[in-house]
Amino acid sequence: MLDVAIIGAGAAGIAAARRCGELGLTCLVLEAGARPGGRAFTESDSLGAPFDHGASWVHVAEHNPMTPLAAALGFTRFDGPRRQREILLIGDRRATAEERRAHDAACDAWEAAAEARAAEPGPDIPIAAAVPRDGHGGSPWAATASHWLGSIICGVEPERNSLRDYIDTGLDGENPQLAEGFGTLVARLAEGLPIRLASPVRRIRAGRIITVETAGGAIEARAAIVTVSTGVLAAGTIAFEPGLPPAVEAAIAGLPMALLSKIALRGGGPGSPLGLPPFARLGRQVQGPADRPMSWMIAPFGRDQAIGFIGGEAAWDLSRRGPAAAEAAARADLARFFGAETVARAFPEPAVVTDWGENPLFLGAYTYARVGQAGARRLLAEAALADGRLRFAGEACHARYAGTVGGAWASGIAAAEATAATLAGSVAA
Ligand SMILES: Cc1cc2nc3c(=O)[nH]c(=O)nc-3n(C[C@H](O)[C@H](O)[C@H](O)COP(=O)(O)OP(=O)(O)OC[C@H]3O[C@@H](n4cnc5c(N)ncnc54)[C@H](O)[C@@H]3O)c2cc1C
Structure with missing residues (x-):
């Protein structure tokens, strides 16, 4: 059985998978789409020019976890x-x-x-x-x-x-862009990870073990990290058994997708x-x-x-x-x-x-908070369902850098570390 099933191969899912690997946990990323990267997506057009459909600026670059990763891979930065x-x-x-x-x-x-x-x-x-x-x-x-x-x-x-x-x-x-494309960077960071593409998750059953049902069959894991957008969560594309607690449902509703x-x-x-x-x-x-x-x-x-x-x-x-x-x-x-x-x-x-609004894998570009709902980000990031074996990550979950690749990345790492601590605790107990 896997240690961790990760749902979604955007920045958060990729970061979570990399951190799980570093922590010695086995994992599998289940991605509904045909490519990793999610809302970070660079497409080279027919004339060979890269175009970032989604993220393109490395916001607050001096504190952004993507900055050293881009530098280490030799990406070209323009300020x-x-x-x-x-x-x-x-x-x-x-x-x-x-x-x-x-x-x-x-x-x-x-x-x-x-x-x-x-x-x-x-x-x-x-x-x-x-x-x-x-x-x-x-x-x-x-x-x-x-x-x-x-x-x-x-x-x-x-x-x-x-x-x-x-x-x-x-x-x-600092707010640089990358000549090779932000999506290219995130795709490079996904190389070599255990990612199964074209595997839309339909249902997550959180019992003694976590069962993740995809169109191609079920996967069992000790824990799961869900990184799909709040737009996808609110649309009910993924059924949760048991249902999500009202506070988590309210946090998702409090963080709708902007476009x-x-x-x-x-x-x-x-x-x-x-x-x-x-x-x-x-x-x-x-x-x-x-x-x-x-x-x-x-x-x-x-x-x-x-x-x-x-x-x-x-x-x-x-x-x-x-x-x-x-x-x-x-x-x-x-x-x-x-x-x-x-x-x-x-x-x-x-x-x-770009078609982020209509694409059922995203249903928007990034989250905003409804009035009075700023605390929803922290609530979603800290939600530890099934005794901490079912968690959420993604840009919506970052209380400081929401709506960015860097925020999604950091939240994926945090979810992987929290999951590792939970699993280590359950072995010790
Ligand atoms: C137009 C636009 C411009 C932007 N500009 C910037 C910018 O300049 N700088 C910046 O830092 N950020 C920017 N962003 C935001 C940034 O792209 C996102 O915050 C970040 O990429 C989100 O990553 P994530 O991992 O949270 O989610 P996602 O990238 O959405 O990853 C979730 C993954 O889950 C997959 N998925 C969905 N449903 C299922 C399912 N049922 N089963 C399995 N997988 C599923 C999706 O296909 C996706 O790959 C922009 C976004 C857009 C759209």
């Missing part, structure tokens, strides 16, 4: 400026230098207001209740700051996102398109309550790509409407800057559109 906008549009004209400074100041004010309010005593509130708004004597950039820092980066509207959790999981510090989608427009050959420098960032001022501009990164690593980012409700809407609608929306958004003809000429190849 760009944190908040630089090459072109900022207001309607159909470019913002002046003064307006750009006002935009930057509005973003700083947004973050400072969130931090100041979170430092006050009192119950948790939505981020939206703490930050400046347009039209109340504030900056004309307040809605743009909310759209960018909230809906796009957090993947959920600030009206629904917990201020406490936003502050607790804030990602400041960030990317649309990569691709040029016909090498070189930076549109005459912009590598990593150029473009954005538009929000023009009214229904306006949901994309944010753009042009020519990452000098590649012939323009990557549009869209988050929150607008991303869910495009995700439901499918990749053709998302590509059309992206082309129309970029056309605001350069005109439709230039965009069509610069990016003649079909776009690559």
